[in-house]
Amino acid sequence: MANNASKTVNDQKVRGMTPGCSPLVESLPGRGTGSLVFKRANEGSPVCYYRYHLAGKQVLIKLGVYRRTTREVGFSLPELRDQAAAMAQIAKAHGDVKAYLAKLEAARIENERAVEAALLKAEEEARERQRLAEIEASRGTFGELFLDYIESRREKATAGVVKELERLYQTNMLSPHPSIMAMKAREIRSDHILDILNPIWDRGAKVQADRMRSFLVAAFNHGLRAENAVGRANAKSYSLESNPAIVVAVEKVSAPVERALSDIELRRFWETIESTEGVGPAMALLFKFVIATGGQRIKNIIETTWDDYDVEAGTVRLIHRKGRGGQTMSRPHLVPLTGRAIEILERVRQINGCYSWPWTTHGKQPFVISSPTHAVADWLSSERAAIDSHSFPRFSPRDLRRTCTQLMQKHGIDDRLSDLVQAHGQTGVVATHYRNNPEAALPEKRRAIEQFDQALAKVLGEKGNSDINVVSLHHRKLGG
Known part of the structure; x- marks a missing residue:
């Protein structure tokens, strides 16, 4: 035991230890502080080790391997003394x-586990935030919703209706309210709808405000139903829970529907529309053609192409689309042409014969539906729309149709024939399934339009109208 007596250990002694030799012991400074013990059991x-006494028993705690050379792994003598201290x-x-060390180790392990759990939780939260961000990004804006709605109408509505929706989107929504259009559709409230509709109402376009509200x-x-539609092209979701536009009320404003031109007004309009500043020649002839054909719907006339005119048969083929069915509920309407109408077409041919549409300004598309309204407004603003300094009351292009109806009525043309010429009331089961041949009604239509043309000739002050009767089969071709 004398060899194990407490004494100072140095590097030379530790390096000199042989396998299986007695331990080297170095007491730490101070009473009861324990000691360093070096053992070499093999090569x-x-x-x-750090050795101390607990309850009368020796306890050894391994500190580490002694490093004999700089190339070996382990601890130097000073480092081992520090650990022992x-x-x-x-x-x-x-x-x-x-x-105590076991408690520290347990605490360390617990801390590591807590850190690892916190990291996992943070990663899960980050993934969830990413997922929610992707969902939010996939949710469509108000603008995208309205454009999606327009796309859904392309196969059901007419091209004119789609074009009007696109125009309303640009003029009433995107241009004046870009920030609202950029909002998510699910965030739109009724006050945002009011922000869109109030400016329209305030500028006096009350009927348009009501229509805009209906579109919204x-x-x-x-x-609300698009996300559950099979085969939907748009991948945007809207996550709507309600319709914010449905709670917005717009006071119903009925547009005047009794205006019809008197004989004097009709004659003045006919004689002067072509010389009105701001009204193009094709537009002026459009009004005359609408009148000459008995007051056809001006929109239907505008939409025709040259292919719709069969001059040899003396007809123009119009397509009527009314109601929610749009294009799917379209029906043809053959209108017989008078000599007067043919002469107007010959003049239009000289202007727009190189284009697909007769009724166009530049040939890229037919007149937009608002153009006739502006043209009538230009005529009403001119000095021609007055007699004895008394201006004519305002009217719209659609009032020409009513004017022709009342002209037929005043001159004794049967109401049934008048309705037949203007395609009034040609709907229902009987019209759809039985009276669905537009050519079958041509003889009666020709008789009605001939009577109407005679009445129009009187209003226009024409003497004799033998050369403007309804065009029969094998009539001369345009430009012939």
């Missing part, structure tokens, strides 16, 4: 060093 490097402090403060209601209804 490997000596191992250092730290253990001595623990023994002094807590008594059972092993228990339809757009949100489309969004």
Whole structure:
């Protein structure tokens, strides 16, 4: 035991230890602080322990391998002494060093687990935020919703209706309210709808405000059911829970429907529309053609192409689209042409014969539906729309149809024939399934339009109208 007596250990002594030799012991400074113990059990490097007493028993705690050379792994003698001193402090403060170290190790493991759990939770939260962000990004804006609605109408509505929706979107929504259009559709409230409709109402376009509100209601209804539609092209989702436009009320304003031109007004309009500043020649002839054909719907006339005119048969083929069915509920309407109407077409041919449409300004598309309204407004603003300094009351292009109806009525043309010429009331089961041959009604239509042309000739002050009767079969071709 004398060899194990407490003494100072140095590097030479530790390096000199042989396998299986007695341990080297170095007491730490101070009473009861324990000691360093070096053991070499085999050919490997000596191992250092901290030794202390607990309840009368020796306890060894391994500190590490002694490093004999700089190339070996392990600890130097000063480093081992420092570790032992730290253990001595623990023994002094807590008594059972092993228990304390085990407690620290458990705490470390628990902390590592907590850190790992926190990292996993943070990653999960980040993934969830990313998922929610992607969902939010996929949710369509108000503008995208309305454009999606327009696309849904392309196969059901006419090209004119789609074009009007696109125009309303640009003029009433996107241009004046870009920030509202950029909002998510699910965030739109009724006050945003009011922000869109109030400026329209305030500028006096009350009927348009009501129509705009109807379109907005339809757009949100489309969004509410679009996400569950099979084969939908647009991948945007809207996550709508309600329709914010449906709760907005617009006071119903009925546009005047009794205006009809008197004989004097009709004659003045006919004689002067072509010389009115701001009214193009094709537009002026459009009004005359509408009148000459008995007051056909001006929109239907505008939509015709040259292919719709069969001059040899003396007819023009119009397509009527009314109601929610749009294009799917379209029906043809053959209108017989008088000599007067043919002469107007010959003049139009000289102007627009190189284009697909007779009724166009530049040939890229037919007149937009608002152009006739502006042209009538230009005529009403001119000095021609007055007699004896008394201006004519305002009217719209659609009032020409009513004017022709009343002209037929005043001159004794049967109401049934008048309705037949103007395609009034040609709907229902009987019209759809039985009286669905437009050519079958041509003889009666020719008789009615001939009577109407005679009445028009009187209004226009024409003497004799033998050369303007309804065109029969094999009539001369345009430009012939």
